[in-house]
Amino acid sequence: MIPFLDLKKINDSFQPELNEKIADCVASGWYLLGKQVKEFEKEYSEYIGTSNCVACANGLDALTLIFRGYIELGRLKPGDEVIVPGNTYIATILSITECGLVPILVDADPITLQIDSGKIEEAITPLTRAVAIVHLYGRNSFATEIADICSRHNLILVEDNAQAAGCRNSDGRITGSLGNAAAHSFYPGKNLGALGDGGAVTTNDPELARIVRTLAFYGSEKKYVFDYCGRNSRLDEIQAAVLRLKLPRLDEDNSRRRVIAEIMQREISNPLIGLPYPENDKTGNNNVFHLFPVFCEDRDRLQNYLMENGIQTIIHYPIPPHRQKCYEGKIPIRHPLDVTEWIARTELSLPISQVMTEEEALQVCSILNDFK
Numbered sequence: 106m107i108p109f110l111d112l113k114k115i116n117d118s119f120q121p122e123l124n125e126k127i128a129d130c131v132a133s134g135w136y137l138l139g140k141q142v143k144e145f146e147k148e149y150s151e152y153i154g155t156s157n158c159v160a161c162a163n164g165l166d167a168l169t170l171i172f173r174g175y176i177e178l179g180r181l182k183p184g185d186e187v188i189v190p191g192n193t194y195i196a197t198i199l200s201i202t203e204c205g206l207v208p209i210l211v212d213a214d215p216i217t218l219q220i221d222s223g224k225i226e227e228a229i230t231p232l233t234r235a236v237a238i239v240h241l242y243g244r245n246s247f248a249t250e251i252a253d254i255c256s257r258h259n260l261i262l263v264e265d266n267a268q269a270a271g272c273r274n275s276d277g278r279i280t281g282s283l284g285n286a287a288a289h290s291f292y293p294g295k296n297l298g299a300l301g302d303g304g305a306v307t308t309n310d311p312e313l314a315r316i317v318r319t320l321a322f323y324g325s326e327k328k329y330v331f332d333y334c335g336r337n338s339r340l341d342e343i344q345a346a347v348l349r350l351k352l353p354r355l356d357e358d359n360s361r362r363r364v365i366a367e368i369m370q371r372e373i374s375n376p377l378i379g380l381p382y383p384e385n386d387k388t389g390n391n392n393v394f395h396l397f398p399v400f401c402e403d404r405d406r407l408q409n410y411l412m413e414n415g416i417q418t419i420i421h422y423p424i425p426p427h428r429q430k431c432y433e434g435k436i437p438i439r440h441p442l443d444v445t446e447w448i449a450r451t452e453l454s455l456p457i458s459q460v461m462t463e464e465e466a467l468q469v470c471s472i473l474n475d476f477k
């Protein structure tokens with residue numbers, strides 16, 4: 106059996122230090138708002154390359170706090186439009202609608218599977234104030250073209266970096282430092298995963314960082330004084346200690362994922378199975394392969410076949426956000442979403458991780474190549 110993601114094996118690879126760090130936290134008697142979180146924020150902002158990092162409870166909160174922060178700063182207001190890829194995990198869209206903003210869905214590029222940068226400009230209206238890009242599947246979705254559109258139209262650029270920890274732009278900058286603000290998730294299955302929920306906001310904007318920190322702490326900057334209606338959203342000390350242990354190995358882990366991805370790119374040769382487009386960035390660093398998506402018109406039969414042959418897969422995602430019941434009649438669909446629909450119909454994510462062996466990858470390829 107080759108599991109989709111062997112979290113136990115991943116975490117075992119950090120032993121015995123992992124247990125020691127946790128035991129130290131337990132013994133310290135200090136569980137929230139302490140040294141571990143402070144140090145993690147410092148180390149993560151250094152890694153990402155931003156002047157600020159605010160840790161919070163999860164990736165959805167990170168995204169929501171960014172939009173709420175911009176609203177409190179007067180740079181966004183409810184009713185404003187945010188351009189966002191239609192092909193994303195629903196959390197990106199939830200953060201927009203939760204703040205009373207309007208998501209304007211733009212289709213994916215069929216090659217990169219990321220937001221189609223050539224379709225952003227035509228989605229702009231007088232109400233557009235922001236663009237949210239999502240580095241989906243671990244692939245960098247930033248393009249200078251997007252930054253140019255944002256600066257020409259005075260739009261805020263938000264990055265959803267939940268799936269792309271450690272990914273690089275072609276100029277070497279890391280995703281999470283490319284826009285005005287970025288949201289990160291440390292959900293256990295992410296490339297940088299905690300042992301529970303976790304998230305962070307990174308930004309070079311000190312005002313945004315301040316307001317995000319305040320909103321994440323009940324809306325308070327001064328003890329028992331509440332200037333905003335905030336929430337409680339924090340990373341705990343144990344998770345911060347775990348992330349501090351894992352962060353120094355993130356680049357190495359991502360390189361391992363690339364080795365596995367290269368094997369699958371090279372070895373899968375079944376005409377019924379479409380592969381993600383190979384990297385156009387010579388460094389290869391613009392993809393950290395959080396997922397390895399393949400495409401098949403007979404996807405459900407392929408998934409069953411793989412399961413019967415001991416290979417676990419997951420679909421990302423079977424129903425796109427705009428067709429979910431929660432958004433029925435509630436969000437505008439102004440632009441065609443054909444590629445998004447095609448991805449939802451045909452996508453299947455193969456096992457990939459830093460602890461998967463080359464033999465396992467070859468086994469996956471050989472079983473896939475026998476699919477008829």
Ligand SMILES: Cc1ncc(COP(=O)(O)O)c(C=O)c1O
Pocket residue numbers: 163164165166193194196197239241265267268289290291292302303304
């Ligand atoms: C693209 C994307 N955005 C946001 C999130 C939300 O992160 P979290 O699960 O930490 O709330 C996730 C993952 O779950 C995601 O994949």
